[in-house]
Amino acid sequence: MSMIVKTVTRWLKGPILLFGIYIVLYxxxxxxxxxxxxxxxACSFILxxxxxxxxxxxxxxxxxLASRLDSGGLLxxxxxxxxGTYLAAGWASGTxxxxxxxxxxxxxFTLLSGGTMPVLNIALGLKxxxxxxLVFTVLTALRIAQPGLDLEExxxxxxx
Amino acid sequence: xxxxxxxxxxxxxxxxxVASRQTVKIVISLVIMQHGVHLLLLLIxxxxxxxxxxVDSTTTLTSFAGLTVDPLPQALVLTSIVIGLGVLxxxxxxxxxxxxxxxxFDVTEIRRLRG
Amino acid sequence: MASNIxxxxxxxxxxxxxVSLLIQIVARGRPVMAEWLANATMLALVLMTCxxxxxxxxxxxxxxxxxxxxxxxxxxxANLLLLAVSLVGFAVALYSVxxxxxxxxxxxxxxxxxxxxxxxxxxxxxxxLFNLYVFLEVAAVASYSLVAFxxxxxxxxxxxxxxxxxxxxxxxxxxxxxxxxxITGTLNMAHMAGRIAETGMDAPLLLAFGLFICGFSFKTAxxxxxxxxxxxHPAAPAPVSAxxxxxxxxxxxxxVLARLVFNVxxxxxxxxxxxRWLGILSMVVGGLLAAGQKDIKxxxxxxxxxxxxxxxxxxxxxxxxxxxxxxxxxxxxxxFKSLLFLNAGAVEYAxxxxxxxxxxxxxxxxxxxxxTSLIGSMSIxxxxxxxxxxxxxxxxxxxxxxxxxxxxxxxxxxxxxxLAYQLKVQRLAFFASLPGAMQNLxxxxxxxxxxMILLATGCIALSFAVLGGLRDPWLxxxxxxxxxxxxFE
Numbered sequence: 036m037s038m039i040v041k042t043v044t045r046w047l048k049g050p051i052l053l054f055g056i057y058i059v060l061y062x063x064x065x066x067x068x069x070x071x072x073x074x075x076x077a078c079s080f081i082l083x084x085x086x087x088x089x090x091x092x093x094x095x096x097x098x099x100l101a102s103r104l105d106s107g108g109l110l111x112x113x114x115x116x117x118x119g120t121y122l123a124a125g126w127a128s129g130t131x132x133x134x135x136x137x138x139x140x141x142x143x144f145t146l147l148s149g150g151t152m153p154v155l156n157i158a159l160g161l162k163x164x165x166x167x168x169l170v171f172t173v174l175t176a177l178r179i180a181q182p183g184l185d186l187e188e189x190x191x192x193x194x195x
Numbered sequence: 196x197x198x199x200x201x202x203x204x205x206x207x208x209x210x211x212x213v214a215s216r217q218t219v220k221i222v223i224s225l226v227i228m229q230h231g232v233h234l235l236l237l238l239i240x241x242x243x244x245x246x247x248x249x250v251d252s253t254t255t256l257t258s259f260a261g262l263t264v265d266p267l268p269q270a271l272v273l274t275s276i277v278i279g280l281g282v283l284x285x286x287x288x289x290x291x292x293x294x295x296x297x298x299x300f301d302v303t304e305i306r307r308l309r310g
Numbered sequence: 311m312a313s314n315i316x317x318x319x320x321x322x323x324x325x326x327x328x329v330s331l332l333i334q335i336v337a338r339g340r341p342v343m344a345e346w347l348a349n350a351t352m353l354a355l356v357l358m359t360c361x362x363x364x365x366x367x368x369x370x371x372x373x374x375x376x377x378x379x380x381x382x383x384x385x386x387x388a389n390l391l392l393l394a395v396s397l398v399g400f401a402v403a404l405y406s407v408x409x410x411x412x413x414x415x416x417x418x419x420x421x422x423x424x425x426x427x428x429x430x431x432x433x434x435x436x437x438x439l440f441n442l443y444v445f446l447e448v449a450a451v452a453s454y455s456l457v458a459f460x461x462x463x464x465x466x467x468x469x470x471x472x473x474x475x476x477x478x479x480x481x482x483x484x485x486x487x488x489x490x491x492x493i494t495g496t497l498n499m500a501h502m503a504g505r506i507a508e509t510g511m512d513a514p515l516l517l518a519f520g521l522f523i524c525g526f527s528f529k530t531a532x533x534x535x536x537x538x539x540x541x542x543h544p545a546a547p548a549p550v551s552a553x554x555x556x557x558x559x560x561x562x563x564x565x566v567l568a569r570l571v572f573n574v575x576x577x578x579x580x581x582x583x584x585x586r587w588l589g590i591l592s593m594v595v596g597g598l599l600a601a602g603q604k605d606i607k608x609x610x611x612x613x614x615x616x617x618x619x620x621x622x623x624x625x626x627x628x629x630x631x632x633x634x635x636x637x638x639x640x641x642x643x644x645x646f647k648s649l650l651f652l653n654a655g656a657v658e659y660a661x662x663x664x665x666x667x668x669x670x671x672x673x674x675x676x677x678x679x680x681x682t683s684l685i686g687s688m689s690i691x692x693x694x695x696x697x698x699x700x701x702x703x704x705x706x707x708x709x710x711x712x713x714x715x716x717x718x719x720x721x722x723x724x725x726x727x728x729l730a731y732q733l734k735v736q737r738l739a740f741f742a743s744l745p746g747a748m749q750n751l752x753x754x755x756x757x758x759x760x761x762m763i764l765l766a767t768g769c770i771a772l773s774f775a776v777l778g779g780l781r782d783p784w785l786x787x788x789x790x791x792x793x794x795x796x797x798f799e
């Protein structure tokens with residue numbers, strides 16, 4: 036990759052990551068949320084891999100960390116949902132994913148509103164970002180298709 | 196009229212799946228077909244002259260129900276896009292592995308199973 | 311009791327999902343821990359299912375009331391299928407402890423296995439059409455990966471065909487969901503049933519229904535849409551074949567067809583006629599093609615197509631007796647087809663081959679496999695007093711009772727063909743004399759034998775279910791009533 040691409044990547048990787056985090060965090064007020072924001076966060080790491088080489092990309096966000104964040108994000112999602120069974124009150128009591136963080140009236144449409152939704156968005160953002168980065172890295176940087184290769188292991192598979 | 200364009204996109208994808216000789220082209224045609232289906236789903240929720248379904252401190256229930264497009268198909272399409280992404284990753288990994296084993300991307304040569 | 315079952319319903323889906331992710335984090339390099347976690351989860355699911363028998367419930371996720379929120383519905387039909395999934399899943403999880411020892415990355419296998427169980431449980435308990443679609447995709451993607459697990463030539467090729475056809479059918483199902491949402495304005499199945507009953511089945515709804523039948527017939531492998539099954543089921547590793555053929559094609563195929571036809575769209579003569587003809591076609595084509603196979607697992611795969619034809623014929627009859635026959639055959643087939651696939655896997659584990667010409671005399675070398683395979687073969691062929699005999703008898707009696715004498719005759723003929731090819735397998739693989747190249751085979755390991763004995767016991771136990779009466783077997787009569795109760799409230 037040419038010098039222009041590398042320099043611009045070094046400047047832009049921070050703002051792209053920040054923009055993705057903004058979309059994840061404000062997911063309950065503006066369009067976006069976990070899925071879209073997670074894709075943008077993954078894109079910032081993929082940009083590093085594409086422009087600066089796979090070694091730099093894996094140094095920033097290693098395969099093991101991505102795999103753990105992948106499963107960990109969804110486990111946090113399920114855990115928050117399961118907590119709703121115990122902590123939710125009122126008409127949502129005793130149900131999975133019941134809302135248990137109360138939102139006072141005057142704080143509607145601000146960042147700290149929306150009940151459990153910001154927490155769920157953050158967990159989803161973590162999961163989608165690490166899953167997408169893992170898919171990209173495994174398919175391009177760690178495996179090269181060669182005819183007649185005889186391998187034993189199975190591919191890294193992720194769920195939807 | 197615009198629904199028939201969605202149907203055309205789905206049919207183009209279907210033709211690609213049926214008539215392609217390479218595994219990667221089959222994968223791309225499947226993605227085109229899924230795009231057509233998502234467009235159809237989004238169009239079902241569309242309202243002529245509607246506003247985006249975003250609630251702020253000035254909207255009421257009646258204004259929301261009367262003026263905005265339907266937000267439910269948008270959520271359905273988001274979910275379906277992510278599912279499609281998972282299946283796409285799996286299919287591309289399978290194409291890579293098939294190339295390792297058979298040495299070709301050509302579907303007519305990957306035919307050991309018959310009967 | 312009511313609040314207990316309310317807490318339990320989402321756990322059917324959340325527990326295998328959470329353990330699947332836990333295995334990814336904790337048991338990466340430690341396959342023994344993954345085996346323990348997976349088996350403990352399946353045992354917990356069996357206990358939860360047994361606890362939930364007889365209870366029904368409607369669960370609102372997050373407390374949101376019905377037309378707005380996502381529901382999970384547990385009724386007698388869901389109970390029956392959950393029982394099938396968890397019993398077969400537990401036996402297969404036990405079996406895979408020994409069978410998968412020669413594969414690497416076993417942690418991934420158990421994660422994918424539990425994801426598939428999550429998907430199936432989610433489809434069974436879904437009260438909302440899009441929730442059903444999402445869990446259908448979860449189960450399907452997990453099964454695509456599991457079919458390709460060993461990365462041998464046949465597995466990859468079979469999995470690629472399976473993925474392409476499966477994605478095609480999922481796209482058709484999504485178009486049908488879009489059409490139904492556009493017409494009725496809701497995705498909740500109970501609410502949708504009410505709207506469809508008001509407006510009646512006009513042209514767009516008929517198109518949506520046709521697309522649903524096409525899409526779900528792919529998943530069930532009914533006959534014009536069966537092309538993926540004879541490649542995918544034999545090529546997969548044996549425990550995966552048992553799960554796919556035993557429960558997946560039923561939980562995401564026949565169960566959803568039954569729900570859509572009986573509980574959502576409302577029964578009509580043309581719909582039932584379509585199901586009857588699809589059933590007869592699958593029965594005949596599957597049975598005849600199975601008789602000519604030389605590979606033991608491919609024979610069993612075609613036999614699955616044939617038996618699924620029996621079930622869909624029973625569904626298409628529409629009478630209570632026909633539905634009892636179809637549902638009884640469903641749970642019977644889960645038991646004995648999984649047992650037969652596990653037997654084939656044990657044969658392959660010991661001898662290294664699946665071609666019938668090269669096998670012989672395995673009764674002496676693999677006694678547990680031989681005995682359980684005899685029970686399985688007698689059950690599927692419909693020999694009294696095993697469970698297959700009772701369910702096929704009920705379906706044939708229901709055909710005669712509704713006046714379809716031709717269909718009954720065809721069903722009897724295909725039962726005889728089934729007996730013929732099962733006897734062929736028994737004779738060639740188990741009873742003849744041992745070929746010279748195959749002395750000193752290793753016996754099947756203990757856990758594999760235990761899993762096969764478990765499923766064989768299940769087969770024999772199910773043949774006692776008919777003691778409740780031919781029209782109302784234990785648990786199946788209640789399930790049939792859910793379907794004949796008609797459209798949701």
